[in-house]
Amino acid sequence: MDASxxxxxxxxxxxxxxxxxxxxxxxxxxAEDATQEVLLKLWKSSERIETYKSVEAFAMTMTKNYCLDRLKSKQAGHLKLVHSNYQDESVSLQRKVENVDSLEWMQRILTTLPEQQRMILQLRDIEQYEFEEIAEMMDMNQSAIRTALSRARKTVRESLIKTHNYGIQQS
Amino acid sequence: MEFNKVKYIEQLLEKYLEATTTVAEEQELQQYFTQDNVAPHLEEYRMMFSFFAVAKEERFTKNVPLTPEKRNVNYRKWISVAAVAVMIFGAYFGVNSYQQYQQKREAEIAYAETKQAFELLAMNLQKSKVQMGYLNEIDETTQKIFKPVNK
Known part of the structure; x- marks a missing residue:
């Protein structure tokens, strides 16, 4: 397999x-470094890449594992929580969002979720993968994934309601 | 109509929280919550789904440096080929010159041996030449004896 x-x-x-x-x-x-690293690893094993049932699922699993390792490693202790803004992305969508702060709130709420729930929510609600695919990537069974996802969604909703009410009381 | 729509969305949301909605149903929810006309009591969902929509737009913009890796591999491969070539040449010429050296040595030894043999021969010849002197002596004496008789 060549580079292109x-x-x-x-x-x-x-x-x-x-x-x-x-x-x-x-x-x-x-995240950029991690993605590069995982892509390079994939590239090094590109001879075997055709033998995988789904390269995408394999790549996502590798990304997940690499990031969890990074989080566990000592270096991750120096990780800063950078809440990057979305100013340069998707201007039309941003216009629909009255309050950019709510996006930051969502980010912050998501970081409070356990890693597993965070990943499953990401894979389902943002990437819109089927449960079958998520099960393969996470190496979990589908009902466990549904449970975790349900928990994550409820937690996010409750946090948002709290934030929202707090906002109203303040104004 | 509007009421029915909200009712339907509420039903979907219930399923959504239990994680029993399909991807298609979730896309419907996303569509509803990213439009302008959202029921006020569902405000928190509007925030959730707008976030999901925006988060999906984020792109990985860095390049993946694949080529140096590939070039490196080639480079290493060629180095080993060159090393093998040098070794083969080295072995070939090495053996060759060793053989030449060996032949030269043999020739030198043979030359020395022949030289020694000739010297031995020359020495013996010299010896025999000295011994031939006695023959002359005999000749002279016979002449001394017989010359006066002939006169």
Missing amino acids: SFLNTVTPFKDKMFRLAKRLLVSKEE
Whole structure:
């Protein structure tokens, strides 16, 4: 497999890898480094890449594992929580969002979720993967994933209601 | 109509919280909550789904430095090929020159041996030449004896 066909293979999901990395590592730079690292690892094993049932699921699993390792390692102790803004992305969508602060709130709420729930929420609600695919990526069974997802969604909703009410009381 | 729509969305949301909605149903929810006309009591969902929509837009913009890796591999491969070539050449010429050296040595030894043999021969010849002197002596004496008789 040469460089261009490898890039063609990974292009459809490299953004998803990056977003999952960012959801876990929070910092944009860290997530970029992690994505690069995982892509290079994939490239090194590109001889075997055709033998995998789903390269995308494999890549997502690698990203997940790499980021969890990063979080566990000592270096991760120096990780800064960088809440990057979305100013340069999707201007039309941003216009619909009256309050950019609410996006930051959502980010902050997500970082309070346990890593597993955070990943599952990311894979389902943002990347819109089927449960079957998520089960493969997370190496969990589907009912466990549904339980975790349900918990995550409820937690996010409750935190948002609290924030929202707090906001109203303040004004 | 509007009321029915909200009712339907509320039902979907209930399923959504239990994680029993399909991807298609979740897309419906997303569509509803990213439009302008959202029921006020569902405000928190509007925040959630707008966030999901925006978060999906984030892109990985860094390049993946694949080529140096590849070039490195090639470089290493060629170095080993070159090393093997040097070794083969070295072995070939090495053996060759060793053989030449060996032949030269043999020739030198043979030359020395022949030289020694010739010297031995020359020495013996000299010896025999000295011994031939006695023959002359005989000749002279016979002449001394027989010359006066002939006169």
